[in-house]
Amino acid sequence: MAEQPAIMSWSEVTEQSEVEVPEQSQPQEPKQAPEPAEIPPTVVVDDVHLIYRVHGASSGKGSATSALSRLALRKKATGVTEVHAVRGVSFVAYKGQAIGLIGRNGSGKSTLLKCIAGLLPPTTGKIYSDGQPSLLGVNAAMMNDLTGERNIILGCLAMGMTQQEAEANYDEIATFSGLNAYNGKDFTKLPMRTYSSGMAARLRFSIAAARTHDVLMIDEALATGDREFQLKSEARIRELRKEAGTVFLVSHSMKSIRDTCDRVIWLDQGVIKMDGPMEQVVNAYEGK
Amino acid sequence: MANSAQADTLSPQGTSAPPGSSEPLADLAARYKLTVSGARPGLFSYTKQLWARRHFVVAFANAKTRATYSTAKLGQVWQVLTPLLNAAVYYLIFGYLVKTKGGIENYVAFLVTGVFVFTFTQSAVLAGSRAISDQLNLIRALHFPRACLPISFTIVQLQQLLFSMVVLCAIVLGTGEPLSLKWLLIVPALLLQFVFNVGLSLVLARIGAVMVDIKQLLPFILRTWLYVSGVFYSLDNYTKDAPSWVARVLEANPGAVYIELVRDALIDSHTDIPLHTWGYAVGWAILMGFGGYVYFWKAEERYGRG
Numbered sequence: 054m055a056e057q058p059a060i061m062s063w064s065e066v067t068e069q070s071e072v073e074v075p076e077q078s079q080p081q082e083p084k085q086a087p088e089p090a091e092i093p094p095t096v097v098v099d100d101v102h103l104i105y106r107v108h109g110a111s112s113g114k115g116s117a118t119s120a121l122s123r124l125a126l127r128k129k130a131t132g133v134t135e136v137h138a139v140r141g142v143s144f145v146a147y148k149g150q151a152i153g154l155i156g157r158n159g160s161g162k163s164t165l166l167k168c169i170a171g172l173l174p175p176t177t178g179k180i181y182s183d184g185q186p187s188l189l190g191v192n193a194a195m196m197n198d199l200t201g202e203r204n205i206i207l208g209c210l211a212m213g214m215t216q217q218e219a220e221a222n223y224d225e226i227a228t229f230s231g232l233n234a235y236n237g238k239d240f241t242k243l244p245m246r247t248y249s250s251g252m253a254a255r256l257r258f259s260i261a262a263a264r265t266h267d268v269l270m271i272d273e274a275l276a277t278g279d280r281e282f283q284l285k286s287e288a289r290i291r292e293l294r295k296e297a298g299t300v301f302l303v304s305h306s307m308k309s310i311r312d313t314c315d316r317v318i319w320l321d322q323g324v325i326k327m328d329g330p331m332e333q334v335v336n337a338y339e340g341k
Numbered sequence: 342m343a344n345s346a347q348a349d350t351l352s353p354q355g356t357s358a359p360p361g362s363s364e365p366l367a368d369l370a371a372r373y374k375l376t377v378s379g380a381r382p383g384l385f386s387y388t389k390q391l392w393a394r395r396h397f398v399v400a401f402a403n404a405k406t407r408a409t410y411s412t413a414k415l416g417q418v419w420q421v422l423t424p425l426l427n428a429a430v431y432y433l434i435f436g437y438l439v440k441t442k443g444g445i446e447n448y449v450a451f452l453v454t455g456v457f458v459f460t461f462t463q464s465a466v467l468a469g470s471r472a473i474s475d476q477l478n479l480i481r482a483l484h485f486p487r488a489c490l491p492i493s494f495t496i497v498q499l500q501q502l503l504f505s506m507v508v509l510c511a512i513v514l515g516t517g518e519p520l521s522l523k524w525l526l527i528v529p530a531l532l533l534q535f536v537f538n539v540g541l542s543l544v545l546a547r548i549g550a551v552m553v554d555i556k557q558l559l560p561f562i563l564r565t566w567l568y569v570s571g572v573f574y575s576l577d578n579y580t581k582d583a584p585s586w587v588a589r590v591l592e593a594n595p596g597a598v599y600i601e602l603v604r605d606a607l608i609d610s611h612t613d614i615p616l617h618t619w620g621y622a623v624g625w626a627i628l629m630g631f632g633g634y635v636y637f638w639k640a641e642e643r644y645g646r647g
Binding site for chain 2: 093094095096097098099100143145167168169170171172173174179180181182183185186187188189196198199203206207208210211212213215216219244
């Protein structure tokens with residue numbers, strides 16, 4: 054039923070919601086429909102736009118002649134290309150939700166997460182959050198020359214734990230990652246550069262998941278793990294949700310979206326194409 | 342049809358905007374006391390956050406040092422070997438080959454002290470200029486006061502300096518200087534220099550974060566600074582005939598100030614320094630330390646934008 058034309062962009066939806074949506078849907082699910090005042094919002098995204106300014110996109114600024122002529126002619130940096138990655142996104146996320154973000158490559162999912170995390174200030178619009186959202190991305194930095202052991206401690210300290218807390222959490226993290234007995238070898242004693250990409254992803258996820266986050270955002274981090282670890286991490290995400298946080302998950306795997314999320318936001322070319330319960334949006338996305 | 346589908350989407354459990362609320366999002370956020378994500382905290386709470394991450398700062402510095410030498414066979418032995426080899430080169434050239442002492446009694450001690458102390462500032466500046474731009478992955482992945490990074494990198498240089506100081510003390514003793522209580526003065530001198538260097542590397546970190554070209558330019562600036570700081574010769578010999586303001590400017594130059602303090606502490610035959618050199622040392626440390634910190638903090642929310 055949900056053909057593409059039936060799907061509306063967010064702005065249309067919000068406009069309508071203010072006028073006509075009010076109570077008509079509430080009788081359908083009375084038990085699961087507490088007053089919105091009872092569930093506090095954790096993240097409010099208010100009309101966020103993000104424009105990347107890419108320097109030297111057209112004429113290479115590295116080339117000496119072009120750089121010199123630019124200086125000589127006193128031109129302002131030419132070849133600045135603007136990429137409008139997020140174009141006016143608004144939504145409210147509530148406590149206890151696991152929200153999946155889906156969409157094609159380059160639809161603005163990761164950029165939006167970085168904005169929410171406060172790592173990339175939006176060009177216009179505001180993002181409000183309860184506590185500090187943490188982003189767990191595929192390229193979350195670890196120090197490759199150091200052992201897994203030191204990376205765990207360092208990661209914990211960077212997240213704001215004290216030395217004692219970091220040491221107390223160490224065993225749990227090492228066990229959860231499974232790296233302390235990986236193929237019969239203790240990989241936490243080896244430098245991270247010797248890890249496979251999946252093993253590194255395991256370690257990163259384990260470190261980030263060690264703390265309860267008010268808002269945890271996971272960017273494709275589960276994609277590299279094997280089936281066993283995926284199951285483990287999905288279970289952990291469910292636990293984190295219970296501990297009252299909100300979880301965002303960016304993924305291209307509809308399986309992990311189905312397994313972890315209850316609400317899905319479909320982004321397309323920087324705008325919200327659809328936002329709603331998981332089943333409905335995923336079905337629409339898959340063209341069912 | 343579209344409407345009914347959307348009505349479903351917006352059911353309270355379905356969880357988008359609160360049904361029936363026409364409240365602007367900003368007011369909703371304010372009602373639940375949500376804070377703007379990624380906003381720069383006030384200077385005081387920023388300092389508090391930074392203090393809370395002090396273990397991270399130290400652990401990061403230790404990790405960096407270890408990582409630097411982790412692929413070398415001799416490992417951290419290089420921390421001692423590097424200054425030792427440096428000193429050996431200077432000893433070979435200025436102790437044996439070139440006999441221009443410029444009227445300095447213990448030239449080898451004079452020179453090696455100058456080189457080691459100046460290297461501390463020099464490497465702190467270089468590391469500072471890369472502290473943000475080379476750590477973008479870390480910055481974009483985790484939240485912590487960004488000032489942790491330049492401070493950590495300066496601590497790495499401080500650790501290196503301590504190894505150099507051990508070598509230096511051995512050399513100074515070897516050149517026949519007596520061990521005296523005055524040596525203790527190198528502790529406050531180097532502490533002040535550390536504060537100055539932290540401030541300077543914070544400034545360079547902010548500049549380096551937006552202006553990549555600074556990395557190409559810095560070596561030349563630093564070399565100029567090295568030559569006017571009297572590392573290789575006594576400044577007095579050159580300022581005798583110059584106008585008095587030149588002498589005064591060179592004397593107040595922080596590069597020279599900290600070198601002179603350490604020389605005065607370690608080398609008995611070194612011309613006594615005036616007391617106001619300590620004044621300069623304290624002044625520069627406060628000015629640069631605080632000024633650099635505030636300057637860095639002012640752009641806190643912009644680091645990592647790339």
